[in-house]
Amino acid sequence: MAYWLIKSEPEAYSIDDxxxxxxTIWDGIxxxxxxNYLTSARVGDFAFFYHSNAKPPGIVGLATVSxxxxxxxxxxxxxxxxxxxxxxxxxxxxxxxKVKYKEKFPNFLSLDDLREQFTADDLIILRKGTRLSVTPxxxxxxxxxxxxxxxxx
DNA sequence: GCCAACGTTGGC
DNA sequence: GCCAACGTTGGC
Numbered sequence: 001m002a003y004w005l006i007k008s009e010p011e012a013y014s015i016d017d018x019x020x021x022x023x024t025i026w027d028g029i030x031x032x033x034x035x036n037y038l039t040s041a042r043v044g045d046f047a048f049f050y051h052s053n054a055k056p057p058g059i060v061g062l063a064t065v066s067x068x069x070x071x072x073x074x075x076x077x078x079x080x081x082x083x084x085x086x087x088x089x090x091x092x093x094x095x096x097x098k099v100k101y102k103e104k105f106p107n108f109l110s111l112d113d114l115r116e117q118f119t120a121d122d123l124i125i126l127r128k129g130t131r132l133s134v135t136p137x138x139x140x141x142x143x144x145x146x147x148x149x150x151x152x153x
Numbered sequence: 154g155c156c157a158a159c160g161t162t163g164g165c
Numbered sequence: 166g167c168c169a170a171c172g173t174t175g176g177c
Binding site: 007031052053058133 | 175
């Protein structure tokens with residue numbers, strides 16, 4: 001089992017949206033490295049849900065991977081912002097996963113908190129210039145994140 | 154709104 | 166294959 005961190009702008013899709021929907025296709029990923037991470041995910045993996053471009057940005061909750069090898073339908077939808085006319089129908093370029101809502105953390109872990117508690121070696125998103133929207137999280141780091149996010153004040 | 158960092162595109 | 170131009174991300 002592996003841990004991931006997935007970013008979303010809350011104005012586009014927030015943890016509350018996922019809570020309401022219960023499950024969603026994690027669509028719109030158009031970066032090869034992020035896609036490769038998604039295709040290496042397995043059912044049962046956990047994903048920390050990070051709100052980017054938020055005030056403040058940070059980790060808000062946890063989801064689980066509920067399906068893998070999912071074809072991102074938006075690549076074939078001409079009306080979609082994520083339409084990719086060059087993706088072959090018989091070999092779709094953009095594969096992704098379905099994620100399922102698990103929990104909203106009692107403690108929001110802001111980017112400032114994360115920088116206080118972790119180093120750039122611990123968390124890829126703390127590395128300067130890293131914009132990847134899907135990144136792996138080491139299990140030891142994930143455990144520490146969970147303790148911080150769930151601890152009583 | 155600014156801009157640094159990075160990825161992609163396309164001319165050559 | 167190089168690299169300039171451009172687009173995007175995302176913190177601030």
